[in-house]
Amino acid sequence: MKENISEFIKTKDFLVCVDSDGCAMDTMDVKHQKCFGPKAIEVWGIETITDRFMEIWNDVNLYSRTRGINRFKGLVLTFELAAKEGLEIPSLASVKEWTETTNELSNPSLEREIAKTNDEQLMKALEWSHAVNQAITELSDDDEPFPGVKEGLARIEADADVAIVSSANSGAVRDEWTRHQLTPHVQVMLGQEAGTKTHCIGELKKFGYDNKRILMVGDAPGDLEAAEKNNVYYYPILVGKEGFSWERLANEALGKLLDGTFNDKYQKQLIEEFHSNLK
Structure with a gap:
């Protein structure tokens, strides 16, 4: 191959x-429920809203017409929806701008943008993405x-x-x-x-x-x-x-x-x- x-x-x-x-x-459900969502909670320190955040995360990424959305776009959308509900959550304005302007939604593309801007929000997004990838490698018994x-x-x-x-x-x-x-x-x-x-x-x-x-x-x-x-x-x-x-x-x-x-x-x-x- x-x-x-x-x-x-x-x-x-x-x-x-x-x-x-x-x-x-x-693998989709387990990755979002054990890796993507929980690592976002961990990286941004939003444990106080864990339950509602995970409900929004799963709805955006698994159970609605945005199912399968790119990880970075899903991250931005979940944070936006949480903010609209009045939940205390950081802004991801820089990440949103990057997702709307980059021609490659990937870690290497994000790294290149960070090298140019040194933006802290983008650094957090990259930290999260790497943490997700690492967590996924530990799911080997859960995929089929x-x-x-x-x-x-x-x-x-x-x-x-x-x-x-x-x-x-x-x-x-x-x-x-x-x-x-x-x-x-x-x-x-x-x-x-x-x-x-x-x-x-x-x-x-x-x-x-x-x-x-x-x-x-x-x-x-x-x-x-x-x-x-x-x-x-x-x-x-x-x-x-x-x-x-x-x-x-x-x-x-x-x-x-x-x-x-x-x-x-x-x-x-x-x-x-x-x-x-x-x-």
Whole structure:
């Protein structure tokens, strides 16, 4: 499995891009509930509002239409919502400005901005992000693929190139997919450091795939948005119905992609189902 798009080699006429956390790997809930949210509480010293903060955090990152939002954008939004409720919480104005102006929402990009500005808010955000990554490495017993993922990837790989397109930290994605022996079914892994999902799909398109032969598989609105911006198809992994979703992908949606019947009507049906499944 390659980890740089410059090393990617197109071998088939079809391309299936797959998100990781909450889509292929059953890691999203545990990462947010044990790592992302708690480390924010710890780094910013807001233990007095722990319960309500975690409720807001989980709603933003797991259970609403902002599910799957980039970690830094999710951080800013959670702090903003907490402040609107009147909770005592620090300002993240500098972090918000950076998320709205950077072209790469990653630790290396944040480090470059800190080198230019020496901004304390940005330093805190980086400290938090590093703490989250460290905490995730200690979750090795808590991650596993959703039912049907390994079998589904094997079916897909027979007829399509497979790319991991994730906003998660590349190191964590690599470790999880390797540990569960999913990497043999994947040609390239594009994590957070490779750029946004929209950017990564756009770069993969340059290898010469027809738009109607590209499918983005994901569980969050950001995955749908990345597909729509690139004018390619989207297949949802439904929260709480992941096993069913992977079975249908392998036994129905993949066949439709291959024979050309994955059309606008079918796409509309899938997207409506996806939206109705999120509050």
